[in-house]
Amino acid sequence: MPIPEDVTGDEIDKDVRQELQSLPKTLAEDVAKNLVMVARLIDEDPEGAYGYSKVALRLASRVAAVREAAGFAAYASQKYSEALAEFRAARRMTGSAELWPVMADCERGLGRPEKALDMAGAPEVHKLDKAGQVEMRLVAAGARRDMGQLDAAIVTLQSPELASNSVQPWTARLRYAYADALLAAGRENEAREWFAKAVEADRDGSTDASDRLAELDGVEFVDALDENENESENESESGNKEVEGGNEDQRDDSAASADATAAQDDDKD
Numbered sequence: 001m002p003i004p005e006d007v008t009g010d011e012i013d014k015d016v017r018q019e020l021q022s023l024p025k026t027l028a029e030d031v032a033k034n035l036v037m038v039a040r041l042i043d044e045d046p047e048g049a050y051g052y053s054k055v056a057l058r059l060a061s062r063v064a065a066v067r068e069a070a071g072f073a074a075y076a077s078q079k080y081s082e083a084l085a086e087f088r089a090a091r092r093m094t095g096s097a098e099l100w101p102v103m104a105d106c107e108r109g110l111g112r113p114e115k116a117l118d119m120a121g122a123p124e125v126h127k128l129d130k131a132g133q134v135e136m137r138l139v140a141a142g143a144r145r146d147m148g149q150l151d152a153a154i155v156t157l158q159s160p161e162l163a164s165n166s167v168q169p170w171t172a173r174l175r176y177a178y179a180d181a182l183l184a185a186g187r188e189n190e191a192r193e194w195f196a197k198a199v200e201a202d203r204d205g206s207t208d209a210s211d212r213l214a215e216l217d218g219v220e221f222v223d224a225l226d227e228n229e230n231e232s233e234n235e236s237e238s239g240n241k242e243v244e245g246g247n248e249d250q251r252d253d254s255a256a257s258a259d260a261t262a263a264q265d266d267d268k269d
Contacts, residue, residue: 001051009033016065031060038069046076064093080109097127101135113143134161134170150185172202176209192216
C-alpha cells in the first residue's frame with residue numbers, strides 16, 4: 001500500500017521504535033511507516049488502517065507492537081474475532097494485562113457478554129492501572145446492558161471514580177455511560193444531570209454528551225445547509241409566482257388592448 005512522502009516512520013512512539021530495533025534497519029523503517037499509517041487512519045478510515053496493519057503484520061509478525069496495532073485496526077473495523085486473536089498474541093509476547101479490557105470488549109462484539117463478565121472478575125483486572133480498571137468497568141456495564149440487566153449496569157458504573165470531582169482522561173466517558181444507562185432505565189432527570197456532568201468533563205469532545213443533553217432539553221438542531229437549500233427553494237418558488245403573476249397581467253393587458261381595438265372598429269362601422 002502507498003505511503004505518503006511526509007511519513008518517515010520517526011513519528012512512532014519511542015517504545016515501539018525500540019521493539020523494532022530487533023529487525024534489520026530497512027525492514028524496521030518499512031514497518032514503522034505502516035504503523036504510522038495505522039495510527040493516522042484508525043479513527044477516520046478504519047478499513048484503510050486495517051490494510052496497513054496487515055502489511056506491517058506480514059513484515060514483522062513477531063513484534064508485539066505490530067500484533068497490538070493489528071488488533072486495534074481489526075477492532076476498529078469490527079473484526080472482533082481477528083482482533084481478539086491479535087490481542088492474545090500480543091499479550092503472550094509481553095505478559096502484560098494492559099489489553100485485558102479491550103479483549104473483553106471483543107467478547108461482547110462476538111455476542112458473548114457472559115465471557116466479558118467473567119473476564120471482568122479475573123485476577124488480571126487487579127494488574128491494571130486506574131485507567132484500565134475504569135475501562136474494564138465500562139466493558140462490564142456494557143455486557144450487563146447486552147444481557148438486558150439495566151439496573152446491574154447502573155450499579156456496576158457506580159464507583160469512587162464516578163463520584164470524584166477531579167477530571168481524569170476517562171471521566172467524561174464514565175459519566176456519559178452512567179447517564180446513558182440511567183436514561184435507558186427511564187430515569188430521565190438523573191440522566192440529564194449526568195449528561196451535564198459529562199459535558200463539563202469532556203474537554204476534547206470525545207462524547208456527544210452536549211447533543212444528548214440538548215435533546216433532553218427539547219432543543220432541535222437545524223442543518224444550516226438544509227436551511228439554505230429550503231430558503232433557495234422558497235425564493236425560487238416566489239420568483240416563479242411573480243413571473244406567473246406578471247404573465248397573467250400581460251395577458252390581461254393584451255385582452256384589454258384587443259377589446260379596445262374591437263371597439264374602435266365598431267365605431268368606424
